[in-house]
Amino acid sequence: MTRFLLRRLALAVPTVFGVSLVVFVTTKLVPGDPVASLLGPLATPTARQELSSRLGLNEPLPAQFFTWLWNVGQGRFGTSIQLQRDVLDVVWSAFGNTALLAAAGALIAFIGGVALGAVGAFSSRRPPRWLASAFSFLAMSVPQYSIALLLVVVLAVRYRVLPAGGMRDPISGGGPGDVLLHLVLPAVAVAMIPMGVIARMLSAALADVLASDHIDAMRARGLHRATIARHALHNALPSLLTIVGLQLAYLVGGVVFVETIFSWPGLGHALYNAIAARDLPLIQGGVLFIAVSFVLINLVVDGAHALIDPRVRR
Amino acid sequence: MSELLEIENLTVDFVAGQRVAHAVRGVTLRLGAGRTTVVLGESGSGKSVTARAVMGLLGGGARVGGAVRLGGESLLDLNERAMRSRRGRDIGLVPQDPGGSLDPLRKVGAQVAEVLRAHGVLTSRAARRERVMELLTLAGIRTPERVAKSYPHELSGGMRQRVVIAAAIACGPRLLIADEPTTALDMTVQAQILELFGSLQRELDMAILLVTHDVGVARLMASSVVVMYAGRVVEEGPGDRVLDRPAHPYTAALLGAQPHPGVPRGELVGLPGLPPSATTVTEGRCALVPRCAHAVAECSTTSPVLEPVTDGGSVACPVPWTADERRVG
Amino acid sequence: MAISPPSPRSRPPAALVAGTVAVLALVLVAALAPLLPLPDPDVGDLSHRLLSLGSPGHPLGTDGQGRDVLSRLVWGTQASLVAGLVPVAVAGTLGTLLGIVAGLGGPRLENTVMRGLDVIFAFPAVLLAISIAASLGAGLVSMLVALSVILVPAVARVVVTEVAGLRELDFMQAARASGARWPTIARWHVLPNILPQVSVYCSALVGLCVVLGAGLSFLGLGVAPPRAEWGAMVDDLRQHVFTAPLLALLPAAAIFLASVVFNVLGEGLRSHFDVRSRHTA
Numbered sequence: 040m041t042r043f044l045l046r047r048l049a050l051a052v053p054t055v056f057g058v059s060l061v062v063f064v065t066t067k068l069v070p071g072d073p074v075a076s077l078l079g080p081l082a083t084p085t086a087r088q089e090l091s092s093r094l095g096l097n098e099p100l101p102a103q104f105f106t107w108l109w110n111v112g113q114g115r116f117g118t119s120i121q122l123q124r125d126v127l128d129v130v131w132s133a134f135g136n137t138a139l140l141a142a143a144g145a146l147i148a149f150i151g152g153v154a155l156g157a158v159g160a161f162s163s164r165r166p167p168r169w170l171a172s173a174f175s176f177l178a179m180s181v182p183q184y185s186i187a188l189l190l191v192v193v194l195a196v197r198y199r200v201l202p203a204g205g206m207r208d209p210i211s212g213g214g215p216g217d218v219l220l221h222l223v224l225p226a227v228a229v230a231m232i233p234m235g236v237i238a239r240m241l242s243a244a245l246a247d248v249l250a251s252d253h254i255d256a257m258r259a260r261g262l263h264r265a266t267i268a269r270h271a272l273h274n275a276l277p278s279l280l281t282i283v284g285l286q287l288a289y290l291v292g293g294v295v296f297v298e299t300i301f302s303w304p305g306l307g308h309a310l311y312n313a314i315a316a317r318d319l320p321l322i323q324g325g326v327l328f329i330a331v332s333f334v335l336i337n338l339v340v341d342g343a344h345a346l347i348d349p350r351v352r353r
Numbered sequence: 354m355s356e357l358l359e360i361e362n363l364t365v366d367f368v369a370g371q372r373v374a375h376a377v378r379g380v381t382l383r384l385g386a387g388r389t390t391v392v393l394g395e396s397g398s399g400k401s402v403t404a405r406a407v408m409g410l411l412g413g414g415a416r417v418g419g420a421v422r423l424g425g426e427s428l429l430d431l432n433e434r435a436m437r438s439r440r441g442r443d444i445g446l447v448p449q450d451p452g453g454s455l456d457p458l459r460k461v462g463a464q465v466a467e468v469l470r471a472h473g474v475l476t477s478r479a480a481r482r483e484r485v486m487e488l489l490t491l492a493g494i495r496t497p498e499r500v501a502k503s504y505p506h507e508l509s510g511g512m513r514q515r516v517v518i519a520a521a522i523a524c525g526p527r528l529l530i531a532d533e534p535t536t537a538l539d540m541t542v543q544a545q546i547l548e549l550f551g552s553l554q555r556e557l558d559m560a561i562l563l564v565t566h567d568v569g570v571a572r573l574m575a576s577s578v579v580v581m582y583a584g585r586v587v588e589e590g591p592g593d594r595v596l597d598r599p600a601h602p603y604t605a606a607l608l609g610a611q612p613h614p615g616v617p618r619g620e621l622v623g624l625p626g627l628p629p630s631a632t633t634v635t636e637g638r639c640a641l642v643p644r645c646a647h648a649v650a651e652c653s654t655t656s657p658v659l660e661p662v663t664d665g666g667s668v669a670c671p672v673p674w675t676a677d678e679r680r681v682g
Numbered sequence: 683m684a685i686s687p688p689s690p691r692s693r694p695p696a697a698l699v700a701g702t703v704a705v706l707a708l709v710l711v712a713a714l715a716p717l718l719p720l721p722d723p724d725v726g727d728l729s730h731r732l733l734s735l736g737s738p739g740h741p742l743g744t745d746g747q748g749r750d751v752l753s754r755l756v757w758g759t760q761a762s763l764v765a766g767l768v769p770v771a772v773a774g775t776l777g778t779l780l781g782i783v784a785g786l787g788g789p790r791l792e793n794t795v796m797r798g799l800d801v802i803f804a805f806p807a808v809l810l811a812i813s814i815a816a817s818l819g820a821g822l823v824s825m826l827v828a829l830s831v832i833l834v835p836a837v838a839r840v841v842v843t844e845v846a847g848l849r850e851l852d853f854m855q856a857a858r859a860s861g862a863r864w865p866t867i868a869r870w871h872v873l874p875n876i877l878p879q880v881s882v883y884c885s886a887l888v889g890l891c892v893v894l895g896a897g898l899s900f901l902g903l904g905v906a907p908p909r910a911e912w913g914a915m916v917d918d919l920r921q922h923v924f925t926a927p928l929l930a931l932l933p934a935a936a937i938f939l940a941s942v943v944f945n946v947l948g949e950g951l952r953s954h955f956d957v958r959s960r961h962t963a
Contacts (some may be wrong), residue, residue, distance in 0.1 A: 052791055053797060054797070054800050054801055054804055057797070057798065057800075057801030058801055058804050058805070060801075061801060061802070061805070065813055065814065065817055075611070096736040101362030128408065159942075175941075176945065176949070177777060177942065178364075179945065180889060180893075180938065180941040180942040180945045181938050181941070182893040182896065182897060182934070182937050182938060182941060183897070184896075184897060184900050184913075184916055184934065185916070185934035185935065185937055185938045187921070188916065188920055188931060188934045189931060189934065191920075191923060192923060192928070192930065192931055195922060195925055196927045197927065236852045244890055251452050251453065252448065252454050253449055253455055253456045253457070255410070255448070255454070256446070256448055256453075256454035256455070256517070256520075257450065257456075258410055258473065259408055259410060259440055259441065259446035260440065260441035260442035260445075260446070260468045260520055260521070260523075261437050261438060261439070261441030261442055261468070261471055261472060262441070262468070262471045263437070263471060264438075266438075266467070266471060270456055270459075273456075273458055273459075274456065274457075274458060283817065288803075288805075288806040288807065289806065289807065289808065291808075292806035292807055292809045292811075293809025293814075295808060295809065295812060296808075296900065296902070297899070299900075299901065300920065307796070307809075309657060310809075311812075311901060312810070313813070322813065325815055326805070326809065329805070329806065329809060330805050331804075333804050333805070334804050337804075347458065348457070348458060349457075349458065349504045349506070350457060350504075350506050352863045
């Protein structure tokens with residue numbers, strides 16, 4: 040088990056390197072001159088030259104990359120051009136909010152997806168199976184911004200049950216309960232597609248398991264239906280984990296839309312603003328942060344996989 | 354006279370939309386307590402479906418007719434709940450693929466113990482543990498402690514089959530159904546497993562219904578044999594009689610028996626053509642007609658019924674091989 | 683022993699029929715937009731701003747600049763179809779090429795390509811699309827490029843898996859033993875065998891692509907503002923969500939509908955060709 044994890048960890052190192060290379064190259068493609076956007080059109084050539092060399096922009100690209108990587112490795116992501124604040128600072132505080140939203144969304148997607156998938160696979164009657172399958176199909180097809188808008192219109196504008204935007208009430212400046220209230224709508228919006236996909240994939244995985252010989256053998260041994268359902272879920276867990284890992288990535292992507300509609304002060308929002316302002320260090324820092332956290336999440340998924348399935352632990 | 358297992362004119366149809374497949378077309382079979390019957394036939398003959406019908410494991414698409422009685426109790430009339438409590442407790446099943454019938458994610462000891470728990474045989478965990486060790490030993494495993502703690506993929510095919518057998522006999526069933534129990538194993542292990550069936554039968558006094566396509570297996574096991582073709586029983590009787598002196602042309606072909614050269618019956622080494630599909634209508638004639646070299650006019654106009662054979666058992670053929678003809682061969 | 687009831691006659695599943703009809707309807711609407719008796723979608727009358735549903739001359743009302751919403755929805759179908767189909771076609775072609783080269787080029791090449799794909803998969807696809815589109819500057823072309831780029835790895839991975847499965851088969855070994863060069867093998871032995879699976883997989887991506895394309899436009903990274911596009915309409919109309927709440931829901935519903943339609947078609951194709959979808963994008 041330890042060897043398995045160490046090998047996985049070793050495999051993650053080149054991935055992280057590749058990820059940082061991609062981040063670096065992508066942001067280098069951004070049109071426009073960061074120096075010009077920083078100093079404005081009236082800057083003198085000397086001032087431009089000075090800032091350029093201070094930012095290291097005169098070095099050849101590979102040198103720039105390794106300097107950047109060296110700094111990033113030590114937690115020095117640089118200063119946001121647009122906000123004039125330490126990038127790590129900005130990214131870290133926004134990341135917390137995004138993580139909260141993503142975690143809430145993931146929880147809804149997971150619970151809803153597993154429930155729908157289980158009904159779709161286990162129910163012995165047709166109508167519930169059909170309903171679960173149709174609902175997950177629709178959920179899988181609904182854009183985050185469409186459902187976000189629908190929720191705003193119905194629950195925030197029409198019936199005023201829940202707040203339509205922000206993270207805290209600006210007047211009461213509320214505590215955890217207030218944040219929770221603001222969290223409900225964006226979390227539901229962000230959860231819909233992953234929930235639908237999880238439900239459908241789990242349902243298919245469960246159908247496979249239920250048709251397998253060892254489940255048939257359990258029936259022949261006279262085990263209770265509930266016991267068999269439990270073992271079937273256990274056997275579908277590896278597939279479920281893989282789906283959840285992939286869907287988590289999709290969910291975090293969708294957060295950008297939802298954060299925009301609900302003005303949620305998260306990383307997607309910050310990134311979107313940074314892109315508009317061509318704030319290179321912030322874009323690099325933010326994207327790298329998210330990508331590396333996904334490499335880590337995948338490691339956790341692999342580890343969990345090995346915990347569940349004795350056959351992959353070698 | 355009431356036997357342990359009585360199958361009376363069993364029919365099984367699978368229905369999918371407009372199409373109906375007749376998998377079993379009227380099978381009658383009796384098995385006494387503590388005895389062994391081998392059901393012999395090619396794949397598609399309905400032998401496995403018959404076995405699963407006894408277990409009540411055919412699923413929603415199946416239409417089952419006739420009667421199945423175990424110790425006088427009609428199994429087909431039981432609801433799912435009652436049938437579940439019979440499975441594993443009164444009837445054990447040893448399926449074909451020893452690797453596939455164990456949960457790959459759990460240790461095998463727990464999977465045997467689970468059967469005891471499901472039927473409320475032993476309520477204390479420690480007692481179940483102890484019983485699992487006994488069962489594994491009974492199934493011929495010499496290191497039960499180590500095997501119980503293994504995952505299926507860590508065991509050999511023969512070892513896994515022994516675990517599956519331990520799970521099947523856990524509650525001391527009166528009837529053990531073995532569906533091609535040795536097909537996936539290599540020859541030496543096959544013999545060991547069949548031997549194990551014999552010793553378990555003597556020790557636990559259970560009846561065995563063994564389904565196979567393998568004449569060799571039938572020879573080793575049979576106290577009596579039932580031969581099935583196209584969903585029907587074509588011949589049945591004591592093992593030595595059916596396997597040494599077959600009365601039905603199909604049985605003879607299955608055994609690869611050479612007909613006597615002096616008897617004008619044509620070549621029977623293998624049958625030309627394929628068995629009829631389950632959707633073919635074979636009522637009112639013998640299902641073997643297109644492939645049988647001895648068919649007479651009567652074969653195409655009436656369904657043959659089982660008639661007693663002079664030296665034991667019965668055969669469904671209007672022109673069976675007489676004892677004389679068989680003895681010559 | 684497996685016991686299966688007789689398989690029903692293979693006629694196209696209802697999802698395939700319904701999906702095909704609905705997609706054709708979408709294409710028809712997009713193609714007929716210039717011929718329909720609709721007001722100019724890009725020109726508005728500021729004296730008729732935010733008219734409600736059912737107003738005379740404007741059955742679905744008008745937006746904040748007095749433009750006819752029905753007309754914009756109809757014209758927006760074009761952008762939506764382009765956003766859904768073009769990237770899938772581009773990525774389908776490139777991904778298939780990349781996958782075949784990696785799958786036939788020996789274990790080292792395959793390993794390198796797969797590792798490279800892992801790097802791309804470490805990014806949430808939506809985020810990568812946003813960064814690429816932003817890097818290239820707003821516009822239809824950069825949106826299409828961004829969507830194509832994020833789909834290529836997904837397609838390539840499916841192709842590599844399929845090719846790996848084929849490699850071991852006898853006819854491939856025979857082709858190689860007879861000295862056929864790899865382009866020949868790719869063209870005559872690999873492509874015909876993986877095309878059904880890959881096409882079905884790609885068809886399942888169209889719905890996703892419609893959603894993401896409109897999403898990029900929603901963020902201002904897609905189709906440029908005056909052109910009618912559903913995602914941009916959502917962004918535009920959501921400013922007025924308190925005065926005209928139903929209006930903003932119309933383009934949002936249109937995107938949902940298009941997404942459902944393509945997903946139904948994809949599902950229909952999948953069940954008709956009985957391709958097991960183990961791949962999740």
